[in-house]
Amino acid sequence: MSTRKLLAPQPNPETDAFWDGLGEGVLRIKTCESCGQPHYYPRHICPHCGSEKTRWLESAGCGEIYSLSVMRRGEGAPFAVAYVTLDEGPALMTNLVADDLDTLAIGQRVRLAPQASDADTVGDGPSLPFFTPSGD
Amino acid sequence: MSLRNAACIAGAFEHPTRLAPDMTTPQLHAECAAGALADAGLSLSDVDGYFCATDAPGFGPISMIDYLGLTVRHTDSTEMGGCTYIQHVAHAAQAIATGKCSVALITLAGRPRSEAVQRFRPGAPESAFEQWVGLTNHTSYGMCAGRHMHEFGTTSEQLAWIKVAASHHAQHNPHAMLPKVVTVEDVVNSPTIADPLHRLDCCVTTDGGGALVVVSPEIARTLNRPVISLLGAGEATKGPSGGLALDLTTSAAAQSGPRAFEEAGVTPADIKYASIYDSFTITVLLQLEDLGFCAKGEGGKFVADGNLISGSGKLPFNTDGGGLCNNHPMFRGGITKVIEAVRQLRGEAAPAVQVPNCDLAVATGIGGSLGARHGAATIILERQS
Numbered sequence: 232m233s234t235r236k237l238l239a240p241q242p243n244p245e246t247d248a249f250w251d252g253l254g255e256g257v258l259r260i261k262t263c264e265s266c267g268q269p270h271y272y273p274r275h276i277c278p279h280c281g282s283e284k285t286r287w288l289e290s291a292g293c294g295e296i297y298s299l300s301v302m303r304r305g306e307g308a309p310f311a312v313a314y315v316t317l318d319e320g321p322a323l324m325t326n327l328v329a330d331d332l333d334t335l336a337i338g339q340r341v342r343l344a345p346q347a348s349d350a351d352t353v354g355d356g357p358s359l360p361f362f363t364p365s366g367d
Numbered sequence: 368m369s370l371r372n373a374a375c376i377a378g379a380f381e382h383p384t385r386l387a388p389d390m391t392t393p394q395l396h397a398e399c400a401a402g403a404l405a406d407a408g409l410s411l412s413d414v415d416g417y418f419c420a421t422d423a424p425g426f427g428p429i430s431m432i433d434y435l436g437l438t439v440r441h442t443d444s445t446e447m448g449g450c451t452y453i454q455h456v457a458h459a460a461q462a463i464a465t466g467k468c469s470v471a472l473i474t475l476a477g478r479p480r481s482e483a484v485q486r487f488r489p490g491a492p493e494s495a496f497e498q499w500v501g502l503t504n505h506t507s508y509g510m511c512a513g514r515h516m517h518e519f520g521t522t523s524e525q526l527a528w529i530k531v532a533a534s535h536h537a538q539h540n541p542h543a544m545l546p547k548v549v550t551v552e553d554v555v556n557s558p559t560i561a562d563p564l565h566r567l568d569c570c571v572t573t574d575g576g577g578a579l580v581v582v583s584p585e586i587a588r589t590l591n592r593p594v595i596s597l598l599g600a601g602e603a604t605k606g607p608s609g610g611l612a613l614d615l616t617t618s619a620a621a622q623s624g625p626r627a628f629e630e631a632g633v634t635p636a637d638i639k640y641a642s643i644y645d646s647f648t649i650t651v652l653l654q655l656e657d658l659g660f661c662a663k664g665e666g667g668k669f670v671a672d673g674n675l676i677s678g679s680g681k682l683p684f685n686t687d688g689g690g691l692c693n694n695h696p697m698f699r700g701g702i703t704k705v706i707e708a709v710r711q712l713r714g715e716a717a718p719a720v721q722v723p724n725c726d727l728a729v730a731t732g733i734g735g736s737l738g739a740r741h742g743a744a745t746i747i748l749e750r751q752s
């Protein structure tokens with residue numbers, strides 16, 4: 232596992248439910264009752280149509296790698312930065328975990344693998360939406 | 368209203384330093400301002416418009432105008448990352464065309480090699496969802512390169528040709544940070560920083576800066592300098608847009624470029640010299656496609672075999688050595704792109720890389736993070752006869 236510090240996200244009223252969900256192993260994205268389109272990262276107002284009628288939607292936490300880049304230098308290297316396109320539609324920026332980062336490839340199927348962040352003081356912070364190959 | 372011939376670049380100055388431990392950032396701004404004004408044949412008292420971005424310390428234009436001793440009637444602190452200063456030229460032309468000022472000074476400076484610099488303001492809405500990812504520019508642009516390779520079969524060797532071309536130009540620039548000519552093998556054999564980008568796919572980090580003076584056409588004709596006129600400008604931004612529009616193989620230059628060409632009334636085939644923002648080799652490749660110098664996906668073939676080298680290639684680019692080999696002050700290559708375009712149009716580039724009869728040039732740039740969210744700015748410049 233990487234030794235780099237995983238910065239704890241700062242809670243705020245717009246996104247608290249996202250972090251609460253992830254603590255229970257659930258990836259919540261937002262969808263819009265006005266235009267019907269989902270989005271990530273979650274906002275109060277829909278970025279597609281401007282409607283306030285957004286609500287939380289449970290993602291199945293499955294998707295495929297859109298692109299990735301393995302950082303080879305600096306603190307905690309190597310680690311994989313990636314975009315994963317969720318089956319529900321939105322792509323999200325994430326870290327991929329795998330025994331061998333060199334086996335990761337664009338198009339590969341991945342699933343949610345929550346990873347604890349490093350709290351500002353001691354112990355664990357909120358869980359982060361990491362992904363890992365799902366083998367399907 | 369069109370910006371076509373609305374304003375001219377009368378002064379351009381690139382600070383010769385690449386490492387400035389014994390200077391201050393405001394001092395660098397002031398030296399760049401003095402250099403560009405002297406180049407134009409103007410003085411501080413002629414300036415009535417001032418443009419800067421977040422590299423300017425303190426309270427932006429309010430601090431710097433007082434520090435520099437300016438008296439202005441128009442200010443603009445538009446911020447769009449490294450390409451900001453290309454955009455500032457267009458915004459200065461807008462201000463001049465609407466009578467808000469007649470002599471606009473644009474400055475950039477910073478000392479990232481000599482002091483800790485803050486590059487991002489905290490509190491971005493995406494921060495909680497991205498800061499832990501450890502995204503740096505290397506992985507951001509690496510993801511763009513990786514996706515381009517996946518979709519179009521672009522190779523590391525093709526990307527390397529962009530660095531090779533820049534190095535061929537840098538050998539003729541006595542101020543270049545990396546004046547040594549490199550080969551494709553040198554680039555692909557340099558250590559991988561973030562897949563698939565190697566150390567030599569990356570630009571340099573330098574202390575330094577630059578300045579530009581943009582004036583009304585009437586003033587330009589009174590100065591003892593070639594008249595370099597703005598023909599067209601475009602700007603755009605692009606991001607994942609809620610995750611449904613993620614597309615790492617096309618940049619915002621696909622919008623800023625055509626807007627600039629349309630306003631100018633010229634096409635990419637007319638361009639004699641191109642300044643293309645080169646934070647990484649992939650940055651250049653995407654912009655060449657997005658501006659229409661070649662079709663989407665054909666950038667790898669376009670840049671291969673020295674096609675960007677002045678004198679032998681079809682499209683001479685970044686003849687100062689660019690950010691890849693010469694200078695990328697304060698992590699921002701926008702102003703140096705405009706400065707080298709001005710040199711080419713005046714016939715003042717290094718003789719070995721000067722494009723013959725260079726009367727039409729483009730300067731284009733990307734700001735922010737190409738793989739996350741970014742802006743683009745493009746200007747078309749012409750030497751008036």
Ligand SMILES: [Zn+2]
Pocket residue numbers: 263264265266267268277278279280281282
């Ligand atoms: Zn909506």
